[in-house]
Amino acid sequence: xxxxxMFLILSVIAVVSSLFVFLSKNIFRGAxxxxxxxxxxxxxxxxxxxxxxxxxxxxVYAGGVLVLILFxxxxxxxxxxxxxxxxxxxxxxxxxxxxxxxxxxAKHTWxxxxxxxxxxxxxxxxGTKLFQTYxxxxxxxxxxxxxxxxxxxxxxxxxx
Amino acid sequence: MVPLSSYIMLSLILFSIGVFGxxxxxxxxxxxxxxxxLLNSANLNFIAFxxxxxxxxxxxxxxxTIIIAAAEAAVGLAIVMMIYRNYLTLNVGKIKEMRW
Amino acid sequence: xxxxxxDYIMSNKILLGISKGVVVGLFIILYASLxxxxxxxxxxxxxxxxxxxxxxxxxxxxxxxxxxxxxxxxIQKEDIIPYAADRLIFTLAPVFAFAFxxxxxxxxxxxxxxxxxxxxxxxxxxxxxxxxxIIPVIMAGWASNxxxxxxxxxxxxxxxxxxxxxxxxxxxxVVLVVGSLNxxxxxxxxxxxxxxxxxxxxxxxxxxxxFVFFVASIAEMSRIPFDMxxxxxxxxxxxxxxxxGMKFAMLLFAEYIHMVFGSMLAVLLFFGGWHLPGLxxxxxxxxxxxxxxxxxxxxxxxxxxxxxxxxxxxxxxLMWIRMTLPRARLHSIPTFYWKYxxxxxxxNLGITAVAVAVVG
Numbered sequence: 368x369x370x371x372x373m374f375l376i377l378s379v380i381a382v383v384s385s386l387f388v389f390l391s392k393n394i395f396r397g398a399x400x401x402x403x404x405x406x407x408x409x410x411x412x413x414x415x416x417x418x419x420x421x422x423x424x425x426x427v428y429a430g431g432v433l434v435l436i437l438f439x440x441x442x443x444x445x446x447x448x449x450x451x452x453x454x455x456x457x458x459x460x461x462x463x464x465x466x467x468x469x470x471x472x473a474k475h476t477w478x479x480x481x482x483x484x485x486x487x488x489x490x491x492x493x494g495t496k497l498f499q500t501y502x503x504x505x506x507x508x509x510x511x512x513x514x515x516x517x518x519x520x521x522x523x524x525x526x527x
Numbered sequence: 528m529v530p531l532s533s534y535i536m537l538s539l540i541l542f543s544i545g546v547f548g549x550x551x552x553x554x555x556x557x558x559x560x561x562x563x564x565l566l567n568s569a570n571l572n573f574i575a576f577x578x579x580x581x582x583x584x585x586x587x588x589x590x591x592t593i594i595i596a597a598a599e600a601a602v603g604l605a606i607v608m609m610i611y612r613n614y615l616t617l618n619v620g621k622i623k624e625m626r627w
Numbered sequence: 628x629x630x631x632x633x634d635y636i637m638s639n640k641i642l643l644g645i646s647k648g649v650v651v652g653l654f655i656i657l658y659a660s661l662x663x664x665x666x667x668x669x670x671x672x673x674x675x676x677x678x679x680x681x682x683x684x685x686x687x688x689x690x691x692x693x694x695x696x697x698x699x700x701x702i703q704k705e706d707i708i709p710y711a712a713d714r715l716i717f718t719l720a721p722v723f724a725f726a727f728x729x730x731x732x733x734x735x736x737x738x739x740x741x742x743x744x745x746x747x748x749x750x751x752x753x754x755x756x757x758x759x760x761i762i763p764v765i766m767a768g769w770a771s772n773x774x775x776x777x778x779x780x781x782x783x784x785x786x787x788x789x790x791x792x793x794x795x796x797x798x799x800x801v802v803l804v805v806g807s808l809n810x811x812x813x814x815x816x817x818x819x820x821x822x823x824x825x826x827x828x829x830x831x832x833x834x835x836x837x838f839v840f841f842v843a844s845i846a847e848m849s850r851i852p853f854d855m856x857x858x859x860x861x862x863x864x865x866x867x868x869x870x871x872g873m874k875f876a877m878l879l880f881a882e883y884i885h886m887v888f889g890s891m892l893a894v895l896l897f898f899g900g901w902h903l904p905g906l907x908x909x910x911x912x913x914x915x916x917x918x919x920x921x922x923x924x925x926x927x928x929x930x931x932x933x934x935x936x937x938x939x940x941x942x943x944x945l946m947w948i949r950m951t952l953p954r955a956r957l958h959s960i961p962t963f964y965w966k967y968x969x970x971x972x973x974x975n976l977g978i979t980a981v982a983v984a985v986v987g
Contacts, residue, residue: 374529378537385541385564389548389557395716395769401560402762408567415534415578420586420593422751424570427593430758432563432600434788437765439556439604441777443611445618452551461547468543469536476532484581489747490808496587508594515598522605 373414381407390453394445398436405429419490534575541568555607555617559600566596651743655732662935663883664694669939670946677950704872709772712869716770721870721877724763728884731756735891736810738901738930740923750808753892754795757847760885761787767878768866779865782855789964790846790853796972797840800833800979801896814900818907826904830897835975837897842968844889848882850945852955890941891934898937901930 384407387400405428412421497505545564552558570589577585607617614622636642668683668691675682683690708717734749736742746752761784768780802808805816819827830837846853867878894900910929914922955963 370529374533378533381537382540382544385544385548388560388564389544389552393713394554394556395713397557397560399716399762399766401563404564404567408571411571412574415574417574417578417586417589418746418748419751420574420589422748422755423590423593425755426751426758427597428563428567430755430761430791431788432597434761434765434784435600435604436556436560436563437762437769438781438784439607441765441769441781442608443556443617445554445616452553457547457551461543465540465543468539472532472536472539476535484579486578486581486583488577488583488586490751492583493586493590496583497590501587504591508591512594512598515602519601519605522602523608 370414377407377410377414381411394440395437398433398440401436402429402433405433416486417488419488419493531575531579534571538568538572538575541571553618553620555610555619556604558619559603559607562603563596563600566592648743651741652733655737655743656729658737659729659732659884659887660880662887663880664698666883666886666942667694667697669942673943673946674950677947698876701872701876706872706874707869709869712772713770716766717869718874720763720767720770721874721881723766724760724881725877725884727756727760727763728881728888731888732891734810735888735895736814736900737934738927739814741927741931742811745811746809748808749810750798750802750813754791754798757794758788758791760881763881764866767870771866771869773869776866776868779868783849783866786846786849786853786855786960789961790843790968793839793964793968793972794843794847796969796976797833797836797843798896800836800975801829803976803979803983804829804832810895814895814902817899818902826899826902828897828899828902833897833975833979835971836979837893839968839972839975840893840897843972844893845945845948846960848885848889848945850886851949852952853960854954855957855960886942886945887938890938890945893941894934894937898941901933903933906930906933 381404384400384403388397388404391397391400406425409421409424409429412418412424542565545561545568548561548564549558552561570592573585573589573592577583577589610622611617616622636646671693672682672690683693686692686696708714731753733743734746734752764783764787765780768776768778768783771777801813805813807813813829817826817828821827821831825831849855867875870878906929910926913925917925
């Protein structure tokens with residue numbers, strides 16, 4: 368029962384904050400509501416017994432990516448006043464899509480209740496899997512990070 | 528215990544909000560923020576399935592997704608800064624020419 | 628009647644959890660606040676003595692009421708919000724700064740068994756909160772609508788963000804040696820002895836790691852020599868230029884709580900936590916006299932005292948460094964980081980990994 372209440376509260380916060388990212392006039396507030404979404408996602412992960420991933424999500428996303436986005440917002444300035452991009456037809460399209468697909472999902476998946484299995488995702492078990500079965504993607508990911516770092520530094524340096 | 532389909536529905540709602548935002552907004556940084564919302568909704572789906580199926584592979588994949596999202600945000604924002612430096616606007620509608 | 632109430636709370640799991648959370652949470656916030664008040668006095672006295680002068684000695688004996696005087700002064704100041712500032716974010720920034728500064732204490736044990744949330748990933752949670760606490764700095768700088776605040780906030784955020792990496796790498800060295808992210812396991816590991824006499828404090832096993840951790844945490848706290856964000860004679864006051872009154876007090880509080888937190892983390896990870904070489908004998912001697920609950924409370928009090936004493940020693944060293952070293956120049960900080968600190972941290976991690984793999 369308390370799981371259900373927690374899930375409902377967190378999902379309302381997540382949906383409202385992700386809507387506010389796009390509907391806010393001030394883009395800084397939009398970025399802050401994105402941070403609220405990221406922390407809410409971490410809470411979802413913790414609820415789903417994935418505590419290691421929850422901590423990594425806060426560490427990388429809320430502490431890294433979000434700070435990057437805030438830096439980019441601080442260093443740029445949109446000169447013209449923002450026109451509201453959400454017209455009535457677009458909002459109706461979004462709501463119609465969401466409602467119809469929710470109906471479809473509910474009709475086809477609700478009764479297929481998946482029984483829970485015993486599960487614990489500690490850092491040790493994730494790490495073991497990472498270094499034994501998935502070691503090649505792990506090394507490839509480290510190369511990707513190196514390439515991204517070099518690319519970002521090269522792109523953002525001052526010319527001349 | 529919350530049924531698995533609730534998580535799928537929540538992930539769907541967030542995904543559609545993310546796509547809606549990317550398609551409607553004209554500010555470059557908001558588009559990147561929309562991409563982050565998309566990635567987060569997919570991560571939620573992965574972790575929910577990983578929990579309900581008892582398989583830890585979902586967590587490992589989410590770890591990789593987070594890594595790649597961080598790399599992509601870094602490079603994407605570097606590109607945004609370059610575009611801002613050259614065109615002095617963040618409006619994707621105004622960036623129509625390759626050179627002027 | 629009280630005994631019945633206590634029994635009822637102990638039997639009901641939810642009530643027990645809530646009451647334990649409230650009591651320990653209040654204790655932690657009280658501890659953090661009193662520590663900060665005490666520290667403002669200690670800092671001024673230590674600074675004064677190093678500068679061969681008296682510190683505050685008018686307010687109360689030895690100036691002990693000085694923090695109260697400071698608090699009273701800050702409360703009665705006018706709360707100014709700049710005209711074109713973003714009011715909501717301007718007001719929320721100190722709130723978030725204080726919140727993110729106090730939250731790591733929830734996962735840090737204050738004694739053997741006195742912890743608010745015994746997490747399996749406690750260290751990762753603490754590091755994640757350290758990286759989350761950059762956001763209030765950026766909020767404060769942006770919301771002030773002031774070029775200099777923005778500049779100070781960006782410098783503070785860049786400093787904080789970059790020096791997190793050696794911090795995390797040195798903590799990973801400790802985790803490699805102990806084999807667990809749980810802080811209880813780390814402290815229990817340090818209660819054993821090598822060769823029977825030397826306690827197995829991790830500073831002995833990882834001296835290079837401790838050096839990297841110490842320097843990185845000085846940078847995280849934005850203290851001199853890494854005072855760049857708040858360079859007192861260069862950038863007016865950095866990101867909290869436009870703050871006055873209680874909001875400024877909150878930001879100052881948060882900075883001191885970061886200092887307390889850094890010292891406590893160093894004590895728990897490197898200096899054995901609540902363990903002193905002879906303390907085990909004293910506690911088992913005491914166990915003969917006292918009953919179960921009273922023994923637990925006395926044990927907790929003694930261990931808490933040990934932790935606080937060690938943390939105060941580290942904070943004294945931090946203040947000592949602040950008062951004797953000059954500020955690092957703007958271009959030396961990245962140079963020092965990329966050329967010396969980060970390679971040292973990586974070398975430490977490499978050596979630790981090889982040693983753990985060999986010794987087992």
